Amino acid sequence: MSSRRALSGVALAGAALALQGCVVAAAAPLAAAGVAIAKGKRETPRTPLAATTPPVVQTTSRSSELASPPFAPSAPAQPAQAATASDRAIVLTGLTAMPAPTARDIGASDGAILSFARHALDRAEASPANAATRSALLASPGALETDRAACRERPAMVLIDLDPGRDAFDPLAASQADPALVEALATLRDRDVMIAWQTRLGENFADVVRSALARTGLDPTGEDRLEVLGSLDERKQTRRDALAKTHCIVAILGDERADFDELYLYLKDRDAVVPPDAIIGNGWFLASPITNEG
Incomplete structure (x- = not known):
């Protein structure tokens, strides 16, 4: 070459x-x-430039998660606040109307009414155990003593005063009864306890009073006994005494102490504490059986 x-x-x-x-x-x-x-x-080009650019590691707390090795276990995700709403799921019922109130739904008079019914049921039967307290009437009406009248074997009765305070009951007014009392009276009737209603109204008001008792559900069938006054000079105390000759009045329900015995009408101080007050809650029960609406 x-x-x-x-x-x-x-x-x-x-x-x-x-x-x-x-x-x-x-x-x-x-x-x-x-x-x-x-x-x-x-x-x-296969993908846009931005998709192929590696993420920039930030200096915030989030960057530590991004920079962690792929094999490091990740912290469990915390549930969002809204997720707890699933614990309060709405449950549909088949109710088409609100249920009737029970005895626990009533109000301030509930305790007195339930005690009234319980006391009457406990003393519906004559027995040596309750002989001394079976009657709700004083042995000496008008006296400041606590001795009870003797009942012996007389059938049980409860007495309910309709008059509001010292006024007379108005049977024509729009009124309502305590549902707890309606239920209690039905139980007493089933146990053969006689129900008696008392008012200072005269005999000519008997029909409208019975209509009011039926309308409010207190005496829906008209089977209870109604005590009205036969004359202007008759007293409710004499009516109570007459009932005691045929029945044992085991409990009295009224909205003031004079509904239990007329001695309270003659106190100089209407709020004075006297010995018979000890019977309140143990034969005498303070509650309004019926109230005007509105």
């Missing part, structure tokens, strides 16, 4: 190496731009 031909071969080899370096250098920026080079052909 001549020296001229050898130099020409070296020059060609150098040119080839230089050209290969240029191709590699040109491929670097294209690859950075998301352009693939394969077998000398260029393809379209």
